Amino acid sequence: MDKVLNKNLEEYKELLKNFINTQDERSLYKVERMSKSFIRNSVLPEEIVNLHIQAMDELYPDIANSFHHSMNFLLEAMISYGLAHQEFQLLREQQIALKSEISIAARMQETLLGTEKPNIDGLDIGVVSVPAHQMNGDYYHFLKGNDGMLGLAIADVIGKGIPAALCMSMIKYSIDSYPEESMRTNVILESLNRVVERNVESNMFITMIYAQYFPDESILRYSFAGHEPAYYFNAMKNTFEEVNTKGLVLGVLPNATYSQKELELEKDDMVIFLTDGVTECRDDGRFIKIQEVLNLIEQYKHLPAQDIVDRVFKYFEKLQDFTLRDDFTMIILKKEV
């Protein structure tokens, strides 16, 4: 740092002399460049004041004492700024390190929780799930049973970010350990509820849907745990109906029970599952009404399921100026034949 300063003293002195003689903009531009190089080299403000003092002493050896003292006074006043600057620098480095750690965690989350859209006879599936920040607090998972049955889990952790993401891994590995095909949806939720209640702090809750689709019978069976209702689109009547079952969010009571309901799907019928990131989309402080979502879906109903969810997402993304406030997940199951 001393070398940088010594090299700069001559240059600074020249610029200062020029400026005092001519008050030209050129010198000011050059000192601006110099100031940026000081910042790059972590030169502190008190050192710049000192540089100025030295330059003035050499240029005007008979300068007034009062001016000289005033400059030393200024130097003293800069010391704490210098410290604050160093502290700021360090915190900035720490922030960069944290950010990169979070992005590694986010990638790991993707790997751990990754799921593929399965091919199910006669069923068209559309999925969109976009996190508001780096880590997604929404979770969905597809399972395909031996008999061609589809298992679908959707969960939303109340509380976002890294704790939510960690919690999701627990849900996923619990589900993986179940003999899923032989379990009823409500039994799966009851079992997950016990896992969550035992392992997660009491201030974290999870809402969840578990659904199974049986292509042979065209029947969807489902259970809800405090989750946003889903919507059933009846193609024949061209109407939407709420789909829901009563049940507490996961993790509140150890022995909570859940119920199961079922729905028979006809050709072009759809079931739309969402998380509250969809209905809590805000447009200038106004909550979006679910009707607006359903109107959009109705408008795009002739499209493949993936195109529908993509278009709905694009619409809401634009509405929120491309900054999501909450994780956004929407899944559509559309009966083909």
Next chain:
Amino acid sequence: MTPQSFVTVYKEWDIVGARQIAREMAKELGFNVVDQARIATAVSELARNIYLYAKEGQIHYEVVETMNKKGLCVRAVDTGPGIKDISLVMQDGYSTSGGLGAGLPGVKRLMDEFDIQTKVGEGTTITTTKWVRL
């Protein structure tokens, strides 16, 4: 100049005296103006900590010399409450709550060497040295 001396910090104005001795010794040792100001600020911070948290203590000054370098060693000694969590007070932005850039991390930055000994209920000794840049 005596090679070793100390001031007792008890009142806020004692901080000024502590700074002044540090600056005079630093000047005599040949520290440049910037380093004189840094040493004075570090001593000011140490003395202020004594005044605020320990109520009473001393700042000791000592000229230290090795074969090839010379410096000023400042020791802040108190018999106050001590510090429970050193790593916490040494963390940036902790004592200064959001970037006033002083506190103990500031002292450490202003000086070249820094050591802290503390025991809850018994007191704290901070030893810090700055070497003259040749």
